[in-house]
Each structure stands twice: as structure tokens, then as C-alpha cells.
Amino acid sequence: MQKFLIQAMITAAILSCQPPKPQESEPMKPQKIVVYQVFTRLFGNTNTTNKPWGTKEENGVGKFNDFTDTAMEEIKKLGVSHIWYTGVPHHGVIGDFPEIGVSSDDPDVIKGRAGSPYAVRDYYQVNPDLAVDVTKRMEEFEALIERTHKHGMKVIIDIVPNHVSRHYEGKNNPAGVRDFGADDDTSVEYARDNNFYYIPGEAFQVPEPKNGYQPLGGEKHPLADGKFDENPAKWTGNGSRKAQPDFYDWFETVKINYGVRPNGTKDFDELPVGADSLDWKAHYDFWQGKDVPDSWKKFKDITQFWLTKNVDGFRFDMAEMVPVEFWSYLNSHIKMTNPEAFLLAEVYNPSLYRDYIHKGKMDYLYDKVELYDTLKHIMQGHGSTDNLVPILEGLKDIEHHMLHFLENHDEQRIASPEFAGNPWKAMPAMVVSATVSTSPTMIYFGQEVGEPGAEMAGFGQPSRTSIFDYIGVPQHQKWMNGGKFDGGQLSDNEKALRNYYSEVLNFTRNSSALMGEYLELHSYNRKQNQAYTDKTFAFARWDESQKLIVVTNFDEFQSVKTTLKLSPELLKEWSLEKGEREIKELMFGKKRTQLRVADAGAEIDLVLGPWESAVFEVK
Template structure:
């Protein structure tokens, strides 16, 4: 299909209210606005597409969904459920990497004592299935995920190989800041010492202790905590023996943490004295580094040698940046192509953890995600114009930021707590995937509009798919379709949504301009344009010498014909001299006749469907 569009290269004096008609002043305005609208960083291609799954939920076809249900009640997904059909379906969506969340063994309520696995204490476990971030054994995998529990590590190794054979790389979690209160490794290689085995229990802080302690004080289970929703269980008695008490995972220095603390975990000690109040760093990276540094390096080496291609590092900013600077290069000697992704929420630390910490990518949660979410929720005062400041604040490392709209911590787009409509994910993902040359991530079920309805147990009914409970994911299960992974049970609207994600992600990955082009933000040039809704429309150009892509995203619940002004100076900058050009929308495949009519000053008149987006390549 060919569509005709008139694009106008307007003079900047027509765009800015109160601008002088003087040619010199106009040129200065042009230069200033162009400077504010261009990226300056060296562009590198980091455009990988990550598909995150909560592994225990992904392949589960049980539809019972009993509140606080056991594994026998509600079922659980297995490594073996992630078959070739599943992996091909993920790859067909556009993914290059799969993040298998919740693989490493963590505390659970299910009894595996017959397999030589100690029973966990319900009083320090959240949910029946447990938190995937309360690691019980860094060298083992979650027994829930295995068909043959005694061969659980081998089953995961087979999944790594199966993923690679299907053209997908593998990411797993590394949880460096904390472990389960009852940490014990029964799978550690010969010669490896457990965390805490040689700790000096008389000292609250010692640089070579693996944990922090409160000497002389026994641990107390949080007052009012009701494990398993109040159900009786063998180890549910309101007590947990731990003398002396260890400092909880979130750093709560108390023997009696509250239910709002990360009481089910204990914090690891990297040689930073968090008990002193000033966080003194007691280590020398050029000398003998603390015990925890060496032990965690052994863990990462173990999994790297098993073929893992990347680590998503939980709460990385709670671990000193010097540790990452020391550790990451050593792992990259084993596999130079391995990727490290940091969960960091403090923007003032972004540069530090990228350039000093040597991370490949950081979460972009408080920037692009929060800005897009505010608009998608139609919050008072929200505007897409805020994105200009967001990416400018990250200019210089924008391409190291991992963009997403959903993950296991965030609420589902389709949930009543968020947008309530999964289609809003399309313009949001179009912007997220194209605004930089960095990676983009999609969470399983997002592509079919999973709304996360229902109270599962510990997780509650909060718009998130539970990470603590045995559960089925209803809309996702329609795509799973008894492990055929063909979407046979999806509605037509769900099939359309998934196909739109597929086209969008493949377009972002396939475009040279989006992968490694420079950025020009058009929002600035349209801020006084009465025919352009700066709050609900976002547009920008990505360009290289060989490829130019105009991105336009519409966040309104109606079709629009927006007047987008692209100044002559921008057209000259990106190397466009012709008046008439044929362009192709990389998402829909439609062809457009672009008429650059410089005689008119009204702007580019282009139709965009409600909650739609265009990647116009010319």
C-alpha cells in the first residue's frame, strides 16, 4: 500500500513564539535548538532483544490457581517445558536473549528432603514457592523446575544447550547483595567453602566476614508475619534459630526486622562497614580483597563455564562499584562476549556503574519507563515532552540503558493498576525500542496482554504476576496451548497484539539507523505547534549515512493526523536534499510517498492510528 504524505521543512522562526525576524537571531535560535535536540555520544550497536520469563510460571499449564496453593494444587513449569517450539516462538518474536528468572536454588516450602535437600523454615520464606531472590545455594538450581530432581543441574544445562541450538543466548540472575537466611550449598564444587563458614561471630563487622552480625542477639521472626496465609506447616511455628542474628538483606541492622524488611534474606559483606553509620570501605582492590569478593567470583566463574551468556545483577548498586570493576573483567577473560546488566535505580550513579563498574547495561526504570508510564496512565501533568530531558540527562551513556515496559517487579500494562489496556504497550515499546541503540526487554505474557488478575497468595492482587507463589498465567497459557506454543487459544485481538510486538521488535533490530544511528528529537521543534499534541505524540529521527528513520508514536485513544514540523536545518543535517522520497514503514510494511514541500510552512501531515506508531525509513 502506498500513502502520500506532505512533509514540510519549516523555517525555525515560524516555530518559536516571539522569535525575532532577524536572520542572525534566527540562526542562533536554530543552532541552540538543534544542540538541545541532538545526541552527542559515540554510537555503538547494542540492540539486543531480551525475553524475560519467570521460569516456574512460563510452561505451567495448570489452570487451578488456588490461593496459597501448593505445587500439587497449582502446578509448576519445568525446564523441559521450554521445548524447541517455545524457543522458536520466542525467537520469532524477535528475541536474541532469554532471561531465565528464578533458576538458581532459593528457599521454597515444597519438601525435597528425599532428594537430600534440607527443608526450609516457613517463617523465613515468602510464599509457598519462595522468592527467587532468597538464594539458598549459588551452585544449584531450583528443584521445582526439574522433572528428575536428582538431575536438576543437568536438566538446566540441557536447556542452555537447547537455547543455543535455537539461536538464543542465555541470561540468568546473579544476586550479589543477599542470600536466604538458611544458606547452605550441597552442590558446591570440591574445594569451595560456604558463605559464612569461617566468619568471626563475635564481631558485628569484619572485612573478611561474609555476613554482618548483631552479637549476642538471637533473630526474631517479624511480629505479625503469617507464612502460607496462616496455614499450618511443619516448620511454621513463629521461630527461626539464628544466633547471633544476621543483618537483613535490605540492610536493616536489627535482630527483629519488620515484615516490610527483606527479613527472609541476609546481607552479604563486601568489606563496607554498614554498621558504623558512615559506610567506610575497608578493602584494597590492589591487595587482598575481601572473602565475599573471591567467593562470588567463584560462583560467576562456575556458571560462565556452563555456557551462560549474561548475568542480570540484582540490586547491583547495593554492592560497591569497586567490586564490579574488579570482577567483571575477570569473567570477560573467560567469555569476552558475556553481558552484565545492573539493576540500578539511582540516576546519579549511572555513569559510575557503567564506566567504573564496567557494566554493559543498566535498568532505565526511573527515566524512560517512569515517563512513559505516567503518560500511558494519563496522570495529571504528564507529558511526552519530558522524555527530551530524560534522554538528554543520559546523553553519553544512553546506549547502555536497558529499556522495558514490564518486568517481574513492575505491574502489567493491561492490569487495572496500570493502563488497563494492553494496546498502549505498542506506542510505549516503539519509543523504548528506538530511542537509543541499547537493549530492549519484553516480559512473558506482555505480548498477549496478560492483566495479572487475582490474589495468588503472598503476592496479593497487585497487578503483578506473582514471583512468590505457585500459579498459572491465564492469557499466556493460551499461547502455550498445551506446550505447542502456537497461540492456538488466543483471541484475534491477542494474536494481533502479539504480531504487532513481533513486527515492532524485528523492525527495531533490523534497522541500521535504530541500531546505531544518531538521534534528533523533534519534540523541541513542535512545542508551539498547535497542530501537534506534545503531551501525547512523540517523534524523533534516528539516522546514519545509509539509513534514516522517522519515529512517530501516538498515545491517544483516537486516530490522529498530526502536523509534525521538521526544520530545513534538520533535513540538511541528516543529508536529505531530494524533494520527493519513497519511504517504508518498517513496522507495517506500507510504502509512503514523502513530499518535502519547503514552500509550505504548516508541517508534516501524517496519519497515525490510535495507540500506534510508525518507523518511516527513507
């Protein structure tokens, strides 16, 4: 602990306590994308009560209007280009809204009190909890979109094609739009144009609770009776075909039918051979005149609706559970409306990555299963940087499409004891994640100030910030400082952490080399240099105007003092003149060292403290 405090004080002294300004010069194009994921319901909540299963009156709830001009400007200063507003579409929630004729959802099929953002109840409206005036909730979101754009950032929202709420109720459908399931033949398990799969002859039964679970924590509620009227029962969102799904199934949702028969065969036209090499315009042309399942059309209409609201892109939940042909259809229609639309998908099966990128026309996928999982292992102190080399090599052909992150709403907070227990442990991983490829970088709100996700909110366990309940986010609230958004309640250590993130993200946004070439130096140094260990990771990034050497030290206790060797492959690429020259560290601008180039090779004198990183520019 003493070592950490000393190191944090040193870091705080090096870094200004004011947020760093973006570089003065005009940024080079193309730029790295930086996504700021924010859980919209939690962002502006200043209430610190944090009662388990607390109501919004007790624990508070954030609003669209909490994203003020000041908040926007501070988010932008962090280096952000896109904001992903999580939980915008109207999803299941406990509580009545008589002003708009919306009744409470049933606690027996709702997770938490505030409900899952991935159990959407009405795709043509926004969550009423997020509005100051619920009768003008869409207008308040439209104003947020406009505010975001005014501050030079783009807007992403969630679309969840695999499943919807068990209580889907389209009260705001545009003229001519039929509700999900309205025209289904419920007497059969499957029909191509049914929106749902059914279990004929059986009624839905609420799952048997486990581990002492009670809806709303046991609070009495007129609808909390262990029953939910659904007859016949529908398949559950994760694919369970039981009338009574398991407690750990996605029991609050029902699965959408895309024309995939129960035996897995496809009841629609498949893409032609070579479709993976065709652009989205050719994919759009392919689907013209094709008879596609009804659910395809419904989600096409939904995304087009949000595009008319000037939303700039979508994050697609559990995309791999939906056939890739549907994505070709949907994404090509989106791109026809907005060729610059940002399309991000949650896909966890590496064997499917290329299909969803090349055939499904996704712009970006989560790099969770390989890069994130490996970096997490290293951050926790029992992983090797040797494992990064084959991962990065294996994704080389699609590296631009693999979005990098260290936190999101599904993952444990870095600062939680269950992950790393100390947010500073993430700094080497953050540098690698943000600089190792041309892909977008994403951070989750509160990550930049060390939020540990320690609250017992209701549904679920600590280590993840709850997405199911009304709760405050303490570290984030300290940065909010009652709506001033100036970090006024943060300690010097916490300010230093946020400034570190800002330095890294702003650097990536303004470095042309990070949109250029990559060559790892790790393997060469592991063979040639005994002082270079598997707690260090080094690589080169360059384009025609900038050459960079990036080095990180993941070791918590030991400094790195060595001579970093540049590989023959890099020397051939860079054609460096012989001799000795001083090179400067760019990301933080505090370190200088010597680069020596001779017939025998090139090397850099290197000293890095625990958890320290450096980005040297070679001229």
C-alpha cells in the same frame, strides 16, 4: 469498550494472525539486543487451578524441559536475542526433596510457598522444582542452555550479590570452596573477611506479621511456629540492623559483607583516579595481587562456575547496594573469561548510573526511574511527552547502556487495572522504548499477550505476576496451548497484540538506523506546529545506509492529522534534495505519505489514529 474492540479488530485485520517472519535479508551489524525475561517456574505450567497458597501438586509448576524446541523457535520468532531465565539458582522453597537430601525451608522466613528467587540457598545448584528428575536437575538446566543456543539465543541468569537466604546451605560446593559464613567470627558485628554482619548477643526473631499475614496462608506446618534459629542474628538483606526486622524488610535474606564497615567506610583498595576511562582489561590488571574481602572471591568463583556451564551473562540484583569497586573486580574477571558476557544491573539511583557503568564495568542498567516511570505516566493518561525530551538528553552519553522495558517481575502488568487496564495503551510506548536509542529492549513473558496479573497467588497482591508462589499465568497459558506454543487459545485481538510486539521487535533487530544517530523532532514541532500536541512524539534515527522518521500518537481518543516539520538540524545532517517524494512506513508496511523539501524547510503529511505509530524511511 466499543471503541477499543473496533480498534482491536482493525489492528487484527491489518496484522496477520500468523507470527511475522523476520526480514529475509541478512541482518546488519551491530544489532539491537532484545531480552525476553521469563519466570522459569511459571513459563511451562499448564495447570489453571490457581488456588491461593496452592501447592505445586494443586497449582502446578513449570520445568526446564517445558522450554521445548517448538517453544524456543516461537520465542525466537518474536525477535528475541537473549532469554533471561529468572529464578534458576536454588533458592528457599517449602517442601522436602529426600532424593537429594534437601529439607524444607522454614515458612517463617520464606515469602510465599515457592519462595523468593532472590533468597538463594545454594549458588552451585539449580532450583529442584524446575527439574523433572531432581537428581539430574543440573543436567536438565545444561540441556536447556544447549537448546537455547541451538536456536540462536543467549542465556542470562540471576546473581544476587547483596544478600542470600537466611538458610544458606551449600551442599554442592566445588572442592575447596567454603560456605558463606563458615569461617566468620560471629562474636563481632564486623570483620573485613566475615561474609555477614552480626548482632552479637542477640538471637534472630521472626518479624511481627502485619495485615493478618500468616505463613502459608495459615496452613499448619511443623516449622511454622513463629521461630527461626539464628544466633547471633545477622543483618537483614535490605540493611536492617535489628535482631527482629520489620515485616516489610527483606526478612527472608541476610546481607553480604563486602568490606564496608558499619559506618560506611571502605576496608579495601579503592579504584585509582581515572578508572572510569579504563577498559575492563585495565581493571582486571588493577586487582591482580590485591588483597580483597572474602565475599568478593566467593562471588567471583560463583560466576566463573556458571560461565563454565556456558551461561552467557548475568542480571545482577540490587547492584547499587554493593560497592562499585566489587563490580570492577567481579565484572573484569567475568570479561576475562568471556569478553562477550552480557552484564545487566538493577540500579535505581540516576546519580550512580555512570559509576556503575564506567567504574563498575556494567554493560547495561535498568532505565526504570526516568524513562519507564515517565512512559508509565503517559500510558496512564496523565503524562506529557514533553517530559521525554530532557530525560533522553540527560542520558545521551550513556544511552546505549540503559536497558528499556515496560514490564518486568517487579513492576505491575500493563493490562492490570492498577496500571493501564488495557494492553493496547502500551503500543506507542513500546515503539518509543524500542526505537529511541541503541540500548537493549526487554519484555516480560505474557506481556505480549496482555497478561493482567490478576491472580491472588498467596504472598503479595494482584497486578504483578507472583514470583513467590505456584501459580498459572492465564494469558500466557492461552498462547502455550497445552505445549503447542501456537497461540491456539488466543482471541483474534490477543493474537493481534502479540503480532504487534513481534513486528516491532523484529524490526528493531534488523534496522541498522536504530544502532545509529538520534535527533528529537518533538521540541521543534511543539514550537512550530499547533496541531502537534504533547500526546505525540517524533524523532529521527539514521546511519550511513538508512534514514528513519519515527512518530507515535499516545492519545487514546484523538487522531493526529498534521504536517510534521523536520528541524533545520536534521536537514543539515541529511542534506535532502529539494522536491516532493513518496515515503513508505517500514515497521508495518501499510502507510505511505509525502515528504516535501523546499528552501523554507521540509515537512511530512501525517495522519495517525489513536495509539498508532509509524516509522517512515526517507531515501
